[in-house]
Amino acid sequence: MAKLSIIIPVYYNAGEILPLYEDMKEKALDAILAEDDDYEIIMIDDGSQDSSWEEMNAVFEKDDRIRLYRHSRNFGEHPAILCGYSYCTGDCAINKAADLQEPSELILDMFHKWKEGYNVVLAVREAREEGALQQFFANFYYWCTRKIAFPQMPKGGFNIFLIDRRAINVLLNMDETNIAIEGQILWLGFKSTTVPYVRKARQIGKSRWTLKKKIKCFMDMMFTNSDVPIHFVGIIGGIVSLISVIMILYYVIKWAVVGEPVEGWTSMFVLLLLAFGIIMITLSILGNYLWRCFESVKRKPVFIVEEEKTHESTQED
Numbered sequence: 001m002a003k004l005s006i007i008i009p010v011y012y013n014a015g016e017i018l019p020l021y022e023d024m025k026e027k028a029l030d031a032i033l034a035e036d037d038d039y040e041i042i043m044i045d046d047g048s049q050d051s052s053w054e055e056m057n058a059v060f061e062k063d064d065r066i067r068l069y070r071h072s073r074n075f076g077e078h079p080a081i082l083c084g085y086s087y088c089t090g091d092c093a094i095n096k097a098a099d100l101q102e103p104s105e106l107i108l109d110m111f112h113k114w115k116e117g118y119n120v121v122l123a124v125r126e127a128r129e130e131g132a133l134q135q136f137f138a139n140f141y142y143w144c145t146r147k148i149a150f151p152q153m154p155k156g157g158f159n160i161f162l163i164d165r166r167a168i169n170v171l172l173n174m175d176e177t178n179i180a181i182e183g184q185i186l187w188l189g190f191k192s193t194t195v196p197y198v199r200k201a202r203q204i205g206k207s208r209w210t211l212k213k214k215i216k217c218f219m220d221m222m223f224t225n226s227d228v229p230i231h232f233v234g235i236i237g238g239i240v241s242l243i244s245v246i247m248i249l250y251y252v253i254k255w256a257v258v259g260e261p262v263e264g265w266t267s268m269f270v271l272l273l274l275a276f277g278i279i280m281i282t283l284s285i286l287g288n289y290l291w292r293c294f295e296s297v298k299r300k301p302v303f304i305v306e307e308e309k310t311h312e313s314t315q316e317d
Helices: 017-034 052-060 077-087 105-115 132-148 165-174 181-188 211-225 228-258 266-298 311-316
Strands: 003-010 038-045 066-071 092-095 120-128 160-164 192-199 305-309
Touching: 003 017, 003 077, 003 105, 017 038, 017 052, 017 105, 038 052, 038 077, 052 066, 066 077, 077 092, 077 165, 077 181, 092 105, 092 165, 105 120, 105 160, 105 192, 120 132, 120 181, 132 211, 160 165, 160 181, 165 181, 181 211, 211 228, 211 266, 228 266
Parallel strands: 003 038, 003 092, 038 066, 120 192
Antiparallel strands: 066 305, 092 160, 120 160
16 A cells, blocks of 8 residues: 655645645545555645635644644745655655646646656646746746756646655755755656646636745756856856957057057946956856855754644644
8 A cells, every 4th residue: 555645835825725625635535545545635834824724724624634734934835845745654745736726636647657666757737727928937937947957857847746755855865955846856866757737727816926936946946956157157257358358459459550549448448347247247146156055054944843733643632
């Protein structure tokens, strides 16, 4: 008998918790039990200030396989998933968004793929029922990720994935502060496969995945997994230096052969501004690497659990 852990980060998902559980039960959970396997659901409230925690407690009463954890504040989706890995007891674990945009049938499909012998199963988006602008930026993000950090990143990207116990243990031992968990999973190199799906449009609530969080996620992915930015500024610096040498030689030859004095400060001023701009960009890139090193050295916890609720602890009380 195999046991599947389903990890659900929750952040301002009031109104979605009960429909999510009923959808999973109808399309996946009952089927898992019918196959003589088992499951557990781990829900992590990542600092919601709405009624998400109360709704999680209501669902908790419906299923003795549900366990609840509440963060002291908002740490982010990836630390919440890592929290789930820390407490899960399954042979493998899958993360599930609470916004009902991923079909619950994925749980069963990915679980079956794991049974075929794969360590990692990625749910890859083959299409999105979303606006053209949102699709463009999502595709651009994953294109940049493939070019800069991970060439193996699927074209449609992924943020739903199943990993086995060995992969879970490796992730927990990595002890990174700025987590880009998709990058970590791709870095593992374990035997993997994909399951395609169509991402649905959101019907309840609104996304809290802000532009600021998206930029931070991309920067964490880039600065923790790639040295391309350093090579990029090196190339730009080399090009600017070459242009400067050519210009110096040009004006020296012009003065020595033609006898024409060098006039005008505009070109020099522009070159100085360009040089200073490149220096500031270089310092910013180096600062991002150094800041992540500093954050890692401080060894602050990635998440803090303020409250937990399990059926075992409830029975003891």
